[in-house]
Amino acid sequence: MQDWYSQHRVWVQPPPRRSRGGAGVVLLVLLVLGGVGLIVAAALFGALVGMTSRDPQIVLPDPPPSVPEPTVAQDSAPPTPAASEPVTPSVQPEPLGLPARDWPPLPGPNSTHPDWITLQQSALYGPALPTLDDCPTPAAVFSLEELEGAARAQMACLQEAWKPTLASLGYSTEDIPVFFYAGDRVETPCGEVVAPALYCSAQGGAIYFGETTLNGASWHDFGVKDMAGHEYGHHLQSEAGMFMAEYSVGGDNESARRLELQATCFSYAMMAHDGSFEMTREVYDSFEPYLRAVIEDGIHGSQDSVATWGMRGLYSATLANCNTWTADPADVD
Numbered sequence: 001m002q003d004w005y006s007q008h009r010v011w012v013q014p015p016p017r018r019s020r021g022g023a024g025v026v027l028l029v030l031l032v033l034g035g036v037g038l039i040v041a042a043a044l045f046g047a048l049v050g051m052t053s054r055d056p057q058i059v060l061p062d063p064p065p066s067v068p069e070p071t072v073a074q075d076s077a078p079p080t081p082a083a084s085e086p087v088t089p090s091v092q093p094e095p096l097g098l099p100a101r102d103w104p105p106l107p108g109p110n111s112t113h114p115d116w117i118t119l120q121q122s123a124l125y126g127p128a129l130p131t132l133d134d135c136p137t138p139a140a141v142f143s144l145e146e147l148e149g150a151a152r153a154q155m156a157c158l159q160e161a162w163k164p165t166l167a168s169l170g171y172s173t174e175d176i177p178v179f180f181y182a183g184d185r186v187e188t189p190c191g192e193v194v195a196p197a198l199y200c201s202a203q204g205g206a207i208y209f210g211e212t213t214l215n216g217a218s219w220h221d222f223g224v225k226d227m228a229g230h231e232y233g234h235h236l237q238s239e240a241g242m243f244m245a246e247y248s249v250g251g252d253n254e255s256a257r258r259l260e261l262q263a264t265c266f267s268y269a270m271m272a273h274d275g276s277f278e279m280t281r282e283v284y285d286s287f288e289p290y291l292r293a294v295i296e297d298g299i300h301g302s303q304d305s306v307a308t309w310g311m312r313g314l315y316s317a318t319l320a321n322c323n324t325w326t327a328d329p330a331d332v333d
Helices: 114-120 144-168 211-217 223-239 242-249 253-272 281-292 303-314
Strands: 002-010 025-033 038-045 178-181 185-188 191-194 197-200 206-210
Touching: 114 242, 144 178, 144 206, 144 211, 144 223, 178 185, 185 197, 185 206, 197 223, 206 211, 206 223, 211 223, 223 242, 223 253, 242 253, 253 303, 281 303
Parallel strands: 178 206
Antiparallel strands: 002 025, 025 038, 038 197, 185 191, 197 206
């Protein structure tokens, strides 16, 4: 048995690129190999690879009421210099912090089936998100060597930060290996994969970054952090047993979207706890256009859904705020 889960991301109106031409297309793919439960999560720029059709939709039970999530307020703006002081014309820094934004509460768990419990009541949702210390400063990268330096540093930061949480949950705290390859294909324990980046769950998990990752990471400062967080989010899902549970409850288009939208939310939740940059309004405003640029094909999430779950992640104190598995189908369309 072989099923592919995927996500497209393409810049509809990309900002000016700092190098290279053409807009990048990102495709995220999870490959489930029956019998051994191997998963591949791949971020693919440029071409659709190995995707098969899936059943149209699963139906969730009616959700019960749930508890609202808190929001984070924006810091005040810097003071204006007194009129008596000479003022040198300059660009004032944007106020730091997330703008105040009200998020609707997520529905609570609504099923007692073991696989739905794995998805809706995961132990991942309990602990506070760890602070990411010593992560690299966000920056675009322009060569495989630069990509390796930035992605390896970001992955080391993520893995070190999550170790106490993983230990408390009884999950493996072993660092998963990170590999880099030229071109667009690589041989992995999950088979040969054509992709710029991927996660393979075999042998405890591994993440692979290829040269074609540069199609996106060369013009967006947060491209490496976005991709590393998304792929590591798939590793967290794998550790929590979500991949096989997702296949068991339906393995269809809707459940695939729930899996991918959750990984996107995970990535931005981690980014919000990354101390390597200041959350200015300029940085904040750059995220939604990036998230909203998706192909709407019924499997990968609508522009609204991807943007909503990514931005929601920024306001998360725990991964419970990324529980796509209790959300109404209209919110994971």
